[in-house]
Amino acid sequence: MMEQLLHTPEGVRDIYNGECARKLAVEQKIRETMNLYGYRDIQTPGFEFFDIFRKERGSVASKDMFKFFDREGNTLVLRPDMTPSIARCAAKYYSEERIPVRLCYLGNTYTNNSSYQGRLKECTDAGAELIGDDGVQADAEMVALVIDCLLKAGLTEFQIELGHAGFFDGLLNEAGIQEKDREELRALFDNKNYFGIETRISQMPISGEKKELFRKLPQLFGTEDSLTLARKLLTRRDVCQGDGGAASEAAVANETAAAMEDSKYSAAMEAVDRLEKIYEILKLYGLEKYVSFDLGMMVTYRYYTGVIFKGYTYGTGDTIVSGGRYDTLMAQFGKDRPSVGFKISVDGLLTAMERQKIRIQTEGIDALVVCKDGQSERGIVLAGDLRKKGVRLAVYHLEGHNLEDYVEYGKRMGANSLFYIGENGKEAEKISLKTGENKNG
16 A cells, blocks of 8 residues: 555656756746747636536537535536636636736646557646737737747747638538538548548538548648648639540630629638738748748637647657637637637656757756764855855765765755865865865865
């Protein structure tokens, strides 16, 4: 039983020593970057009412939440997603604010994943929310901020993929696909199951033009050229091609003009327009090299309504960034305000940086003050003087140990120096734990 108590439950873990220091250092860099963009810190409770995250809000599935009850019988859950919590806070505390509100956070979320997924059930997320601004500038600022956060943290090789929730939904609406078939299609596209997509699309009672659009959707990713291709596909219409022959250029031109005139696929086209505008603004930030597009991107949370994005790097099998626009979520809390935000998986970011061998500068202990028996008073005075100079240190006594034990311990802790106070009347002996050189201090 005692041995069992030393272990953590499945899906959670201890973080200590150098790893803890590196995590705190990265968190601080991200937080400082968000503050530089004018985002103010906010903290929400670790658990809230179940209704904050229920299915209708489009957040985490009920089966993936940790649930429990309070004394009054209310169902509570450990916070599985930060965005609904921030939306609730903003609706409550900023309901009368007419100027856009910028909020940032750093906190843990809890998701009851299956063990075979290999994911932690407790994760640390850092993120930002821009509330009350529906402009394309706000979308671009969010993407620019997340890129800057990753760069400030020390990551250099990554990509932010942009998509739009309205693109796929626009195609579904235009094709008249029923709700029962939509979830199946979303799952196929999300998993990039090309064979499954081809099979399912071929069975649907929709026109050849629409089938072609869905078949080519997985190809609409990569550079800005993918937006150009999407625009061409959206302006094509079924034309008479005879025995499989190509339509005349004049016929295609006429049909293209007709398509533009009656705003065919207007929702999907608006999504492409929005992404192009975002990209042009990101060029002003000088960050376009970190951006690509994926018009087949599926939303993680169903409350996303506009631009969506994910961040990838090597060394981790999952996304390290997710975010997007959610213009209808706050209305569910009584305040209808457009919003956009993102979250960075701090754990995923740290894993990637470790595997990419990116060094993270940390601030650990600088020195040890070790006192021989009866020299505690001198040790305390010396420690006080050094701390006033900004030296981080701890005071130890030789009781039960020898000096060599503390030298080795100091090296394990990453300290630079050890100050040894020996016989009465002698100055403290300074031992460098980096070079092994000794000198009086």
